[in-house]
Structure formats: structure tokens, C-alpha cells
């Protein structure tokens with residue numbers, strides 16, 4: 143995988159890092175992040191809620207006996223990376239991180255050089271065959287795996303392509319595996335103009351676009367899987383007791399079990 147870091151166009155990994163208070167971002171990322179904040183003022187809060195969802199679901203699944211985590215679109219290392227959360231709950235848990243952004247791979251490998259039962263591979267979500275072939279060096283795919291797709295699937299802009307990716311992932315998972323997803327949703331009162339303006343900013347970034355999706359569109363991606371309660375709700379309301387608010391842009395959380 144190409145390891146050249148492009149500082150001339152924003153990257154979603156570095157925009158997200160900026161919103162989370164990280165230091166691994168450039169001027170071009172900060173400008174895009176600030177433009178997006180004007181359109182989605184809750185973006186920083188949504189990132190924090192997304193990370194809380196990650197902590198809650200990884201802990202839940204480790205508690206349910208899952209010992210293998212495949213985190214696709216892992217992002218730049220931050221507080222409570224998946225392997226750290228998993229190891230707190232289950233000291234024998236193995237994590238494989240996957241990303242296609244060179245800066246994520248460099249920083250991920252540097253973090254993991256310090257230890258921890260985790261590995262980093264460079265691959266693209268749109269090529270599940272390649273991801274699972276590389277992951278098989280570290281994971282036993284005959285046993286359950288939790289696949290994490292957190293704040294990444296909306297960067298696959300074409301609906302049919304995302305459906306194909308989900309089918310290909312599912313086909314490679316043993317019974318008792320899980321898929322955890324968090325995905326951008328526009329919100330009932332968000333104007334088309336605001337959505338279009340945000341899409342315009344993402345179109346200039348790597349990976350080149352964003353497609354917010356509705357809950358019915360997302361539910362269709364999980365046909366045949368068992369959705370854990372409370373099914374599809376904003377991440378901030380996923381098993382927190384907080385009432386879901388669908389009016390504003392939000393990140394929808396989903397945890398599904400492979401029967």
C-alpha cells in the first residue's frame with residue numbers, strides 16, 4: 143500500500159483527529175474541519191459519542207466471549223484504542239487494525255511497537271477479500287470475530303458497492319461473530335443544501351465523498367443478521383437510556399450478530 147502522505151488535501155482521519163483534540167493533522171485538515179463545523183455544529187460532540195459507543199460495544203462483546211476484533215477504518219491512534227479497551231476486558235483479546243490512510247498506518251505501527259496484542263494492516267474496506275486474507279495471519283476465522291465499521295461505511299458513497307462489501311464481509315464470518323457499525327445520518331430537519339455543502343467539503347478530501355444514510359437504508363444492510371437491542375439508534379442513545387433525537391445530524395449505531 144502507498145505510504146506517501148498527501149498534505150495538499152484533507153484526510154478524514156486527520157479531520158477526525160483534529161476534532162478529537164489530536165495533533166496529527168495539517169492546516170488543510172483544520173480548514174476543512176472548521177468548514178464542516180459551521181455546517182454540523184455538533185460534529186465534535188458526535189465524534190466523542192462515537193468513541194464512547196466504541197468503548198461500550200467492545201467491552202460488551204469481550205464480555206460476551208469475543209476474543210478477536212477486526213477494526214476496519216481504525217483511524218489515528220487516540221485515547222482508548224480498540225485493543226486497549228479489549229485487553230482491559232479480556233487479556234487474551236487480539237485486535238487487527240485496518241486502514242488505507244498512510245498516516246494512520248505509520249502512527250498505528252509506532253503505537254503498537256510499544257506492545258499489545260494487536261496488528262496493523264494496510265487495506266481498503268472495498269476489498270474484503272484482501273482484508274480477510276491479511277487478517278487470517280493473526281485471526282482464526284473459524285472462530286467468531288467482531289468486525290468494527292465505525293464511522294467508515296458512509297465513505298463508501300455508492301449504495302450498491304456498500305451492500306456488496308457487507309455481503310462479502312458476512313460471508314467470511316463464523317457463526318457467533320458480530321458486526322458493529324456507526325454511520326452518519328443527515329437528520330430529519332437538516333436541509334438538502336446543508337447536506338450538499340458538507341458533501342462538497344468531503345468530496346475534496348480523501349477518500350473523496352460521504353453519503354449519509356437513513357435508518358431503513360442501514361437496516362437493509364443487516365438483513366438476515368440478529369440486531370441487538372435497541373437496534374438502530376443514535377450512538378449516544380445506544381444502551382445509555384438517553385432518548386433518541388432524529389431531528390439533527392447524528393451517528394447511528396448498530397450491533398448485529400451473525401446467526
Ligand SMILES: C[S@@+](CC[C@H](N)C(=O)[O-])C[C@H]1O[C@@H](n2cnc3c(N)ncnc32)[C@H](O)[C@@H]1O
Nearest residue numbers: 155158215216217241242243266267292293294
Ligand atoms: C472518521 S475515521 C473513524 C476512526 C474510528 N473508526 C472511529 O470511529 O473512531 C474514518 C477512518 O476510515 C478510514 N477509511 C476511509 N475509507 C476507507 C477505506 N475505503 N478503506 C480503509 N479505510 C478507510 C480513514 O482513513 C479513517 O482513518
